[in-house]
Amino acid sequence: MPTLIIDNQTVTVPEGTNVLEAAKRLGIEIPHFCHHEALGSVGACRLCAVEFREGPVKGIQMSCMVPAKDGMVVDTGSAEVLAYRAQVIEWLMTNHPHDCPVCDEGGECQLQDMTVAGGHGIRRYTGPKRTYQNQNLGPFIAHEMNRCIQCYRCVRTYQDYCGGTDFGVLGSRQRLYFGRFSDGPLESPFAGNLIDVCPTGVLTDKTYRFKSRIWDLQEAPSICPHCSLGCAVTPGARYRQLQRRRARTNNRTNGHFICDRGRFGYGYANHPDRPRYPLLGHRRVTWQEALAALQNKLQELGELFGPGSIGLLTSSRATLETQFLTKRWAAALGSDQLCFEAHPGRDLGARVAASQRLDRTASLEDVRNCDLAVLIGADPLSEAPMLALALRQAARRGARIVVVDPRPVELPLAYERHAVSVEKLGQLLRGLSRPQQSEFPSSMEELGGSLASALLAAKSPLLIGGTDLLGPQGTEAMQQAAEACSQPETPCRTMFLLAGPNSFGGALLSAEGPCFSSLLEGMEQGRIKALLCFEADPLADYPDRKRSRAALARLDMLAVFDCAATATLQEADLFFPTTAVEESTGTLINNEGRMQAFEQVFSAGTPLAESAGGSHPPRFFSRDIPGSEPQSAWGILGALMGRSADLLTLRSEIEKNDHRFAGLSQLEARGEGRRIAAPRQYSLSHQPNISGIMGSDQLQLLVTETLYGSELLSNLSSCLHESTPSAFVMLHPQDAARFKLEEGKKVLLGTPVGDLTLTLRIAGDMVPGMAIVPRLRGTVLEPLVPGTEPLPCRIEKA
Amino acid sequence: MLLSEKQITQLKRRVRETPHPREMILDVLHAIQDANGWVSDEGVELAAIILGLSPLQVEEVATFYDKIYRRPVGRKVIHICDSICCWSRGSEALMQRLQQLLGIAAGETTIDGMFTLLPTCCLGACADAPALRIGKTLYGKVAIEQLEAILDGERTEVSS
Amino acid sequence: MRTCEPLLFKNRRIGETVFLEGYRRTGGYQGLEKALRDMTPASVREEVKASGLRGRGGAGFSTGLKWSFFPSDDPGEKYLVCNGDEMEPGTFKDRQLLLADPHHLLEGVLIACYALGIGTAYIFLRDAYRQCAANLEHAMDEAREAGLLGDNILGSGFSCEVHVHRSAGRYICGEETALLNSLEGLRPNPRSKPPFPAVKGLFGKPTALNNIETLANVPHIITGGAAWYKSLALTEKGSGTKLYGLAGHLETPCCVELPLGMPLGELIRDFGGGVWQQRSFKACLPGGASTPYLTAEHLDVALDYETLEQVGTRLGTGGVVVFDDRTCMVAATLNLLRFFARESCGWCTPCRDGLPLVCWLLERIELGQGTREDMTMLQEQLRYINGRSFCALALGAMGPVDGLLRHFAEEVEDHIRLGRCPLQA
Incomplete structure (x- = not known):
């Protein structure tokens, strides 16, 4: 724990803390662009220079790159430092357009703040400025590359933090380009975070464009209502219209980021068909x-x-x-x-989940810090998107991530995959409760047993379950498994994905x-x-x-x-x-039992844009x-x-x-x-057993959540519609071949709610013998609800 | 065909065998460029498939290097050194004359698709300044008067 | 005329390449044999340290000291990377060596790998050096055939694989950590240090990085001994020979191997044939594009690491670029800065945006549009770019600006005062 002096104040910080962060603890904000709490320091922008007067490092250095050490005496505002920082701003401004009055970032622009703070008012450079062509990055994000100051935050967020591979940095020297290989929507479901991390107006919220200047917005701390994780958000409203949402920082839950469902799901509040009268x-x-x-x-x-x-x-x-x-x-x-x-399934699942011992309950922060996570019947991107991002952070630190699921599960990280049918999850969970056992009656139990041994050996093990697929029984079995895989020093924590923001x-x-x-x-x-x-x-x-x-x-x-x-x-x-x-x-109480209060952002009312018929001022x-x-x-x-x-x-x-x-x-x-102070008391004993073993040639229908289109409120947000898929059914290639069906063609799916015409998708990464459909509101699939046992179904060419 | 099936298979095998497939990005891009003169968008997409990366990931690297051409070039690229030693011995005049002879500006390709003129940094031929490289041939101590003959020679070499 | 028995250039005949047979005829691979047969890896490292060999790639760091930080005895994957991204204007020595005698480098690489406990080496060559790459590939084939490369070299039990990597341009790749990223197929932005490559380098493993000329010296240190090698230099602190480049306004530009510490004037007179067209000497870059200028008052200065530091410049790569008395130093500096601005990787602000601003200022001054304010700005750029950039590229880039403002301030001011370049008719 080094102790150092910054601007005549003494501070002691944990080993490894850099001087920029150490100063922050004293309430001293050292100007910076490329450093970001979640992304770390890379020393690219060179703005955070401070003067080291005493200690192991001397002279002017970048505070983000120097670890705090005993005996350091730091001056964050010496004349030389201030003059240098003004120079850095001048460099950055040589190519930056003077378009603050019409810039979408105006008012919340870090470059604007730093330019004013840095005292750089007059441009001495009068030469031409570099210009770019912008790309169409899809429905969420507007691109204005001319405003770029090359802090690399976007690419570090998109690629490193979020695991996206379709947005990055091209070119070199003073001709860098931050964008895609070609025009097209950003693929990452976390792309919206680029809006928050970009310190200038390069990457801005397209859905919010030309609606308000930010100082006219009404904002307040709120909680995202679109899944059970309870991410912190700051919505902004004006003229009775909810106009945007951005991420708020909560280090216990979402950290600094949110998913695109959360960011762009806000439109439900303004929906023209929203009933506003008794x-x-x-x-x-x-x-x-x-x-x-x-x-x-x-x-x-x-x-x-x-x-x-x-x-x-x-x-x-x-x-x-x-x-x-x-x-x-x-x-x-x-x-x-x-x-x-x-x-009822979700009700009972949540009741079981909420009965978990609190010291066995994992937060998203615990997920980010785990070294082994075993996901059973949990599809993070569909059911709780930010969990996928938390898992990625664990994986980046070397954690092993294992996914056991009948569905194809996509994650923005490398993970181990076991495609296991729903009815065999029970066997697997049985094995999972026996970490010490060496002989197992079935290969599924053996797989469970080997995972259990790994959990037992891990430093911060984690079991993650989706209550929709596990059901109440499976949820309880997973709790028992967590108990079996726990040691006093290394408890195996659990996280259960629930149906909604206050299921708990x-x-x-x-x-x-x-x-x-x-x-x-x-x-x-x-x-x-x-x-x-x-x-x-x-x-x-x-x-x-x-x-x-x-x-x-x-x-x-x-x-x-x-x-x-x-x-x-x-x-x-x-x-x-x-x-x-x-x-x-x-x-709202999120899926880990965290009570989170939210404040009122604005008062309900028909948006002026609608009530005034587009004319302003109102007539x-x-x-x-x-x-x-x-x-x-x-x-x-x-x-x-x-x-x-x-x-x-x-x-x-x-x-x-x-x-x-x-x-x-x-x-x-x-x-x-x-x-919460204590879990609920609950015993499942009186609940029915999970069974559902079916004939082997009988196709089973599994209904699951999906990123866009399943959740009630976000599905009412028009800006997400472009990203919402049309109704489809997924089959394993073996089954597609068995029924002589082709990818992309229309098929007829016979279900308990009737015969549905759907587009076929073939996915190798799922168990055979199963037809998987997403819950898609507003389509023929709407009556099918996840969280039930697989139903019998049949499939044929349409 | 940007690469032959055989080349693709070979490259894919090498990618599979190396513990660090990304290491081969430049090898793959060089192969595509050697075969086609430049790396088109389709070339980047092919490289991505061979390497198991996204096109963007390949493009990030490809656009960094000035000797990977992401725009079409003529049959021969003229790299004329504009660094200090060649500059001190008349490379600017050489460049002007080349532009005159070819009827193009730096960065452009002649109408017949024969030459692309690109200024380049030091070619490591400082003792032979001013120097230029046409295709794979390095020309040193180039006098302005020699340029026409050099270009003619390069043209004939292609046509023969 | 002072000369010396060449070591690295001993087999050099212009227009010819010597391969295994010729290389062996003049004592080639005796260093490797001696090292493998008679010496422990530690004693090889000791010998190199005692020789006083300093890196020939530009930074001039002691090779022995660099190797002493390397975890040579740790088991596990380690790499040697030979930096052959010779792209600094005025520098063409490594190319000369590989054109003449590729086995020289190969032997150096193998001895270094033996000394450092390394089984895999990469030779990173710039795109322009295709003939050099072909020479090396051929030399490696020969060496493999002769049991000098691959498994169980010369029956010693020591095994080593060497790969030649062809780059695709960009000066920044010569920065050692940018080079590692380039090798890995990442964008060649420099990495932050620490961790140093010796701890975490290529593919995250300990990696030793040395320049081609540096490694080519190693066989001679082993065969001749550290004391002999050190004695080759003309100056007390110097050590060995150096491949000096002679370019610019000279009668006979060339690359020549001479004892380290050659006096500048003597080198220009005896080997460069003097300044061309009977003009007089105005200035020179002593060691490549990134070294501050020397002027006529420095003609007696010895070209070695220590002496040049004392006069405010560096030996760099040893590539001397001479300017005659008709040269406008603003224009020369502008040419150099355009190179550096163009070769910036774009990672950090001072380099990416500062160097183009310097170019803009120099352009204005050269075109006669400069003002006193521009001169002030130029001085500020020197002050604020130096030492504030992420890697050494921008620092090197400002070397010529430093030299310009130190030695030719008057000439710069004349441009401003006259509203035109005083050296242009």
Whole structure:
């Protein structure tokens, strides 16, 4: 731990810390471009020079390249240093256009800041400037190469950090070009990070272009709602329009980056079809009318059929506050027909996952630091994209990554691959619980056993499971395996991928409550007369849509509270518009049990671009803001229960009521979040067994998540549509040959939801005997939901 | 055909056998350039396939080197040294005369597709300054008056 | 006229290449035989260290000292990389050696590999040296045939493989870490040091890097002994012979092997045939394009590492480039800087963007458009580029600017004052 003096202040830092970082600890920001906390130091821009007065290094040196040592005395602002830095800026500005007033980066441009700070105001160089042709990099990123200052951050982010191979640096000397081999969309699902790391206006958010200057944006710390990882984001809004999202730093979770689904999935909040008014039947009503209608109906049903006739459903999209108040309200109504997830498999999977010992639970930070990760039934890029990026960082440090999955799993890193069918995962997990065993009854168990031995020997081993494929039973088996592969000094941690941003919260609150199937049963039997859906879409999420549709049709009242035009909303008798994540405050608990608060970015309202019909300024005036009726679901619940709508009071109540949420009221949106205090108690013993061994010539249908098109909210973001695939089915080459089918041709897939015409993809990297389809909303595949046992199917030429 | 099947097979075998396939980037690019005079976009794509890299990864390296031609060149490239020793002994005048004789500017190719004129850094022939290289032949102590004959000779060599 | 018995050029006949038979006839491979038969790797390293041999590639670092940092005795993969990316203007000695006598280098490489416990060597040759590459390939075939290369060399149990790598241009590849990246098929940007190549070099393994001429000296140190080799130099601190290049405004430009420490004037007079066209000597680059100029007052200076440092320049590669009295030093410097700016790899700002700015300033001054402010800016460039770049390229590039401002400030100012180049009619 060297101790050094920087600008007359003493600081002690860990061995290996460079002087630039050491200064940062003292709150001294040394100007720099190429250094980046996540990317490290490369000494290219030469801006971070400081003067070393005493110690092992003397004179002017780049602070990012010099490790802090005992006895160093550093001056970050000597006259010579300042003059030199001004010179560096002058060099960089020789070719930089003077287009700040119209530049997309203006206002958040590091070059602009450094130029002003560096005191370089007058250009002495009057020669011609180098110019470039730009490339079309696809729907997400605009390219303006003339503004480049060659800090190499983009290529280090894209290639080194994210593992992309289609964007890089071309040419040499003063004629470098950062781009692709030829025009075309960037292939990496993490490409959007180029926007954040580029210190000038070369790589900017195309979806945000020409919408706002950044100082006009409303921004606040928020959480990405598009998967269960809970990455930190900063959304920006203006004129009632959510205009962009960028990554926020949380070293425990996403680090500095986010995936493109998270970055560009924001459009759901502005969707033109978003329901913004309370509806009674299909008639727009006032909040008062709608609430009165609801209360009256509930009272009537309660009196006629008892409180058990009212069912309540929330989802993994609902905040902890909403889930908690739903539970409270159910209690107040006297109903025990409460459920936190419409998909029973996912519900139970999350309940098991949330019962994992906390010291066995891995964060994304743990993933980045692991030396062995075994993924079973987890497809990171589809189910939790940032996990893929975290795994890559582990792999870059030499970690071994093993993927066991029936599906083709793509990762931006080198990994070991075992294609294993769904029904054999059980055997593998059995073997995985026996690290010490040498004889195994099957090769699958033997593979599990060998992986177990490796986990036992690893320094920071990790088991990663997708609950959709593992199911509740498999999830529990994986926890047992982790136990078996743990040593006191080297616990084997687990990470489970869940369905949504707050699956964990629902799992904690659900206790031993019923699954949605039992609520459906109640509806079918006529016991349950009303269903209240808080940000839940049972019609789309319950795996058997025929059954759920029939059951919902029997209800006296279906009330829906949501921010999106869901399938269930179409059937609703009563509708209450709720706010999008960015329009409200709340708490989400991610898949590792980390409670994370988010703040309100802007107030709900129809975007001016839409309400003013594109004309500006608006030509009409009113007291009310168009489309501003959505309210937070927990706020509506509070109103229904006649409580105050104060968030702090609510959070204090939650933590007092349930010790697992300790610290909730102190949670700061800007912080790193806080792990829950204890896992849930849960035993699976009463749940059905996973079986599903089928005849060998019977093709099985597996439905899985996919990067774009599966998740409800991001699928409503128009800027992602170009990247969303059209409906397809994947077969192993053997099966394609067996059924005489060709890649790219139309095929007919016979499924329980009917015969579907799909395009065939052939993938060698999957198990034979299986047809794999993605869940793709808005296509013929929409009724097929992941997280169920493989279904029988047949396939033929269309 | 940028390379013969046999060449491709051989290169692929070498790539497979070396523990560091990337090491062979220049070898593959040289092979393509030797066979075609330059490396086209398709050449970069072929190199990528042989090496198991993305075209961009090959392009990053290919565009760094000035002796890998990523634009079409004539049948013979004239590399005229513009570094200090040759400069001190009249390379600028030589360059001007060459441009006159060929009717092209530096970086261009003659209309008949015969010559491409490229200034180059020191050829390691400083004792024979001014020097230039045409194709594989190095010419030293070149006097302006000799240029026409040199060019004629190079033209005949191709046609014979 | 001072001469010496040539070592490296002993078989050199202009226009001819000597291969194995001729090389052996004059004592070739006796050094390798002696090393393998009579010496331990450590004693070879000791001998080279005692010889005082300094790197001939430009930096002039002690070869023995460099080798002493190398983990010679560690088991595991290690590499020797011979730097034959001779691209510094005014430097053509390695080419002469390979054109004349390729086995010379091969023997040096093999002895070095033996001394350092290395089994694989790469010879990195610039693209322009195709004949040299062909010569080397032929020499290697002969050596393999004769049991001098490959497995169990001369029955000693020592095995060594040598690969010739053909580059594709770019001066930066001569920077040792950029060269490693180039060899690996990566973009040849220099790497940061530490780690030094001796610790983590080619493919992440310990790697020794030496210039062609440096390695070609090694067989002679082994056969003749360190003391004899050291005594060959004219100066007390010098050691051995040097391949001096003589180019520019001379009657008889050439490459010649002479004792280290030749006085500049004598070298020009006796071997370069004096300044051409009966003109007088104005200045010279003493050791390639990156070394600050010497002027007429330096004609007595001995061309060795120490002496030249004392007069503010470097021996560099030993390529002397002479300028006559009609040369505009601004124009000469501009030519040199255009070379360096063009050869920058583009990694760091001072080199990538600073050198073109220097070119722009020199251009303005040469064209008579320069102002006092431009002179100030030029001085600032010297101050801020020197020592602030990522590798030594920009530092070397500023050598001529340093020389220009030190020795020819008046000439620069004349350009500004007159509004034209005073040396142009």
